[in-house]
Structure formats: structure tokens, C-alpha cells
Amino acid sequence: MITIDIHKIFKHKKIKITANRLDIANILSNSKHPLNTKEIESKLNEPDRVTLYRNLKLLVELEVLHKIEVNGSTVSYAFNHSITDVNKNKEHLHFHCNICNKVICMPQHKINSYNLPEGFIQEKCKLIVDGICNICNKEINNTSTIQE
């Protein structure tokens, strides 16, 4: 059961183990794709926005979660599996679908460090590709076939 691992992580990070935090971590840990605040909120039983925002912020600071900002209005969160599994979660490409707004990790495309001009220091890096995801693409093709 994954819940036990999350208990351990919270203990190790020395934060209180609360229902709110367990819920958030479990939802994201079990999700195939990163989820935005709305999606997380809708999966919670007692959704208080303030508590959610505070816990998301805390868990990102403690590196339990990753925050992924594909654009100004779409902020997603993903569980940082590299806490338990070192191989996963190196900085990688994120795909953002302009139709369904979903964010999909593409760990096959890792991000290297770039040769910047003298004096520039690279701390973090993000690579975002916008477009149409495989599911929306399929739907578009189906619809157009029917119409013909």
C-alpha cells in the first residue's frame, strides 16, 4: 500500500501527518499525469482552497511534489517519485495539450545543461511542448471521418 510510503516520507520530512496532506500526496502519487489545482480539488472530499494551496506549497518546498508551470494559467503538480525511486523524475520534457489542457510527462526527453554565456548560472530548466495529445488527435480524426 502506497499510503505507508507517504507516511514514511512525511515522517522523514518532519511534518505532521494529516488527512489533507495524505490525500494530496496519494492523489498525485497514483495519477499517471500531473494534475492542476482544480483537478486535485475535485478529487478531495473536503476541499478548502487555502489549506490545499498551503500544503501544495509546502510539499513542493520539501520536494515531495514537483510544480510544473506550462503557462501562466496552467499550473500542475506531480508526485516526485525520485524520493523513492532514484531512476525516475530527472528533469524532462512536458507536453501540454492545447485542447484538453492535460500535461503529460515525456521522460524519454531529458533536459541537458546548456552552454550559457560567461557569468550566467543555470539552476533549473524547463522544456514545454504545446500541441495536440494522442487522445484529442484521435477524436479529431474520428469526428472528421463521420462528417465526410
Add this chain to the structure above:
Amino acid sequence: MITIDIHKIFKHKKIKITANRLDIANILSNSKHPLNTKEIESKLNEPDRVTLYRNLKLLVELEVLHKIEVNGSTVSYAFNHSITDVNKNKEHLHFHCNICNKVICMPQHKINSYNLPEGFIQEKCKLIVDGICNICNKEINNTSTIQE
């Protein structure tokens, strides 16, 4: 004089040539770096937020400007020089300084297209490196030297 080129661009795009729009385009055309809304606003004589936002949106849609979102709270705009100069402004790396918040174009690092899984369509792409810029880096070193 650059103003004449911008006149031509607006004519060609079939939008009214107004003082507001000329100001925005001139400010960004003459700026070395992309500027955020606050910075543009501070350089305007009569700053009405609504008109500014509406014109920024329009000029981005008409591809006179580029919109660069390095994170949720930092949105910058740059003049699209490729309208007049085909060589410039291919999609490239943007550097964001975590100290001064400035955004700097790094056209030496172009963005290629990625080999995405079956069914995914790439439309746009962005590559953002966060860190410390050369100017802030120099300031940090100076300060620490004095303190020693």
C-alpha cells in the same frame, strides 16, 4: 527611423494606427530584452491597463509581438523582428534571472522539434532556463568580496 516600419506593419495587418499601439511596439522594438507588463506600463505616458492588455493581446495574435511566459507570475513580451528580418527570432532558449527577474533571449540555442510518441502533434515549444544572470552574478561576487 523605426516608427515608419511599425506604421507599415500595422497597415499591412489592417489595424488602426494609434498612439497606444505605436508606443507599445516602439518600446518593445527598441528594447534589448523582453519586457513584462509592468515594465511596459512604466514606459508609457498614459498608462491604462485595459487598453494595454487589449493591445498586447491583439499584437500577439497578429504575431507583431511574442509572448514569453517563464512562469505563472512572469509574462514578458518581445518584438517579433522576424516580421522584417527573416533570420531573427526562430524559437530559442529564454533565460530567466531569479534575482532581478529579467528575461534574456539566447538565440544561440535554437529549439528543435522533438520525436514525440505516436499521435502527438507539436505546435509550439519553449525552453526556459532559470538561474542567475551575469549582472546579478557580478554583484553577488562584489558584495561578498567587500564583506570578507
Add this chain to the structure above:
DNA sequence: TTTTAAATGCAACGCTGTTGCATTTAAAAG
């Protein structure tokens, strides 16, 4: 010069995230 559709500027709103503060609760101490 007249006409008209587009652009502007104000007020008010909406969404996302934050702050202050009283109340509740996890978990440490006894």
C-alpha cells in the same frame, strides 16, 4: 467634411493565490 466602425477609458468583475486570526488537532511530554 461627414460618417462609421474600431479603439479607448472607466467601473466593475472573476480567477488564482495569499494573509490574519481564532479554532482544531497531531503528536510529544508527563
Add this chain to the structure above:
DNA sequence: CTTTTAAATGCAACAGCGTTGCATTTAAAA
């Protein structure tokens, strides 16, 4: 197990960024 206490919660209110509605102004066509 009970008491203690610092952290977490939930509410109200706020702040920043961008948008919408609408009356007024203005660029540019007639």
C-alpha cells in the same frame, strides 16, 4: 491515558493580474 503545545486548519478578507460591458472618442474611409 491525559495533558500540553506548536503546527495545521478553515473562515473572511484581501491582492494582483487580466477581462467584460458600455458610453465616449478617434482613425480613416466615404
